[in-house]
Amino acid sequence: MIRLLIICLTLYTCKISTSSTQSITRNFSIVGNDFMKDGQPYRIIAGSIHYWRSLPQDWKDRLTLIKKLGCNTITTYIWWALHEPEDGTFVFDKPEYDFISFIQLAQSLDLLVIVRVGPYITAEVDLGGFPYWIMKRQHIAIRRPNEVYYQLIDRYFDQLIPRLTPLQYHLGGSIIDFQVEDDSDVPFISFDDTHSYYGYLRDGLIKRGIKSLISTLAAPNIISLRKAIIPNTWTALEYQIQHSTPDALALLRKHAADHNPFMVMEYYPGWIDYEGQSHHTIDSEQFAKGVDIIFSLNGSVNFYMVFGGTNFQFTNGGDRVLTYHSVITSYDYDAMIIECGDAHQTKFKAVRDVIGKYVPLPPMPTPLPSPKGLYGTVQFNSRAELIENLHPFNVLHNIDVPIQFEYLNQSYGYILYSTQLTEFTGPPETLLLPWMQDRAVILLDGLLQGIIGWTETDPIALINLHPIKTSPNPRLDILVENKGRCCGEIPDLGCSFKGMKDKPWLGLKQLGNWTITKLPMDDQLSQQSTTFNWQTIPPGTSVVSPSFYRSTFTINMSQPLHSFLGTDNWGHGFITINGFNLGRYSEKGPQRTMYIPAHILKQGANEILVFESDRRQPSFSMGERNMTFMDHQLWTN
Incomplete structure (x- = not known):
């Protein structure tokens, strides 16, 4: 009898242990139109923060403040060009680009993570996240089925995805979703090609060990949704506060009735700032009201951005519709956390108050701005002078036809194109650059003649040159700057080559015999400047x-x-x-x-x-x- 009692107790204990193990199994999934975390309905309250737009020493402060705002999740892109800066050269060990440490730090603060792996990410970065060198690949076509493009994606994913696989939520990590690609309403790419391409990316994740949710992104219009929705994924929306949230939800349900939670993956507290235009802001209460409407319809949200940060170095992109515009250095975005890491003094509270209506948050005053250094x-x-100090830079001589940045294996910075004019003594003549991007400073014997290029009011690449009376054979210098490759909805690469190609014309004469000086202005500049x-x-x-x-x-x-x-x-x-x-x-x-x-x-x-x-x-x-x-x-x- 005692032996039987011991056996029963043992079996009961095993049952309790098994039940307990099952109850703590980590899982993030979709049931119906709800997210489910460990078997319970879950609302994602997320904020976008990009690991490269602040220094690693500041990551914890930024993430902590995001948590205090009321977010339970962050989203970040993985930027291909940072991790394969040159063809076949992979870089994952630079501290400032260490997304693994960034994701693990988020988990230590009890934040879930949505990773947006691209390969196209927009993000207002140079070339929308693509590395510059893919532009030189023969027969490549991006963001659609293409053998050359697929081979490069596979090589990149073979390096990237195994680093992310162990960080999935069900394996004890914090990643709950992987978004492929970005904006789906790309002109000139068919529905079939988009579906095939998105499917290739989805399958590429799955075969490399991704068992988490996989998502796509669409604007709330018929074309974008029809392109973005493919089997075995779910689709999130992106729109500004002017758009009707009830209308967006109704359209989503028309195209994705089930197994697709309502989430606004990009809800904008501000907007992109372009050089020469106004700084964009959105009223704090108006934005918070929009967030409230999303929540009232059982929606989830991701604030793009919750913290914008800075386009350090030359990492900003550009956009072209009818004219070209360069994205500025600050990526402040009028977000709840401003560029320097302080809480926005009205928007932080307005948004936190709305979040507090739906999830319990402890009372907290808006954090005061941190002290700043006033160093006089x-x-x-x-x-x-640049022209007199070219000796530390790489120079190419006797070049007949100017060469673009990409074919000089230079991603960022400037290139100086120089040639000697002869017998330039008559009336002014027109200098025509048949093809030049983005911005050129024109000099004769070091004297400024003018600025031409895409970034000027009149984007025409010609200028009148006036002879210098004291110099019949002046040196012509054309300093061309890459102001940022196109990043928005790019269906091809044509608008993003930088520098000059083809021979310029001076009057009726083509100019040759160029000297080309590469000026990347990279991390060697500090040492180079000591020789100036x-x-x-x-x-x-x-x-x-x-x-x-x-x-x-x-x-x-x-x-x-x-x-x-x-x-x-x-x-x-x-x-x-x-x-x-x-x-x-x-x-x-x-x-x-x-x-x-x-x-x-x-x-x-x-x-x-x-x-x-x-x-x-x-x-x-x-x-x-x-x-x-x-x-x-x-x-x-």
């Missing part, structure tokens, strides 16, 4: 030719603070501090300050290097050309 005004009195011939500039001097400027400023505190640097009185160029490229500045606006992360600064002397290609107002003297540290952003009116 930097005066520049040391200059190195630096000249002291008297305070009253006005300088207009492309030049570098340098100075230093001193920080007395042992732990420097974030700051902003004003760029008023400067034209077009970029800024580095202690070798770190903050990004581009432009007198066209709307951005008037550059964000400076604390972690690139140090106690003691800090070096600042500014490159300026040109400016509209040459009357400014060097005495007026300074930069002042500030504790806030500035935008043009």
